[in-house]
Amino acid sequence: xxxxxxxxxxxxxxxxxxxxxxxxxxxxxxxxxxxxxxxxxxxxxxxxxxxxxxxxxxxxxxxxxxxxxxxxxxxxxxxxxxxxxxxxxxxxxxxxxxxxxxxxxxxxxxxxxxxxxxx
Numbered sequence: 540x541x542x543x544x545x546x547x548x549x550x551x552x553x554x555x556x557x558x559x560x561x562x563x564x565x566x567x568x569x570x571x572x573x574x575x576x577x578x579x580x581x582x583x584x585x586x587x588x589x590x591x592x593x594x595x596x597x598x599x600x601x602x603x604x605x606x607x608x609x610x611x612x613x614x615x616x617x618x619x620x621x622x623x624x625x626x627x628x629x630x631x632x633x634x635x636x637x638x639x640x641x642x643x644x645x646x647x648x649x650x651x652x653x654x655x656x657x658x
Contacts (some may be wrong), residue, residue, distance in 0.1 A: 547620070547621065547624070549596060549597040549598070550597050550598070550599065550617045550618070550620075550621055551621070552593075552597070553593050553594055553596075553597035553599055554599075556590070556593075558580060558582065558586075558590055559590050559593060559594055561579070561580050562576055562580060562587070562590055562591065562594060562600075562611075563594065563599060563600070563613060565579045565580070566600055566611050566612050566613045567613045569612075570603075570610045570611065570612045571610065571611055571612075572608045572609065572610055572611075573587060573588065573591070573608075573609055573611070574608075576591070576611070591611060594611075597617065598614055598616070598617045599613070599614055599617055599618070600612065600613060600614060601614050
């Protein structure tokens with residue numbers, strides 16, 4: 540249980556940072572080299588490499604060597620696990636928002652047209 544909680548925390552900490560989310564968006568589309576990610580993210584290579592290490596450690600990306608290049612791709616499994624964990628919360632909020640909408644429809648009074656809208 541403790542290992543699972545630590546893994547979940549690592550995923551949450553990794554995706555909390557906007558640059559790492561941009562990297563994930565890029566590798567979601569297709570495999571990318573570090574140089575491509577440097578261009579896409581607009582950051583120097585050492586910074587991108589540090590972010591990639593955090594993403595790798597969290598299990599969100601995997602790397603493959605292609606001669607001298609390293610290619611990164613998305614590992615969606617940790618995000619699916621996070622999505623499954625969030626589902627009951629989404630269901631709870633959806634129910635509450637539906638109730639709010641029904642309440643507003645029952646209790647709302649029509650807004651009279653303003654003087655500009657009258658003919």
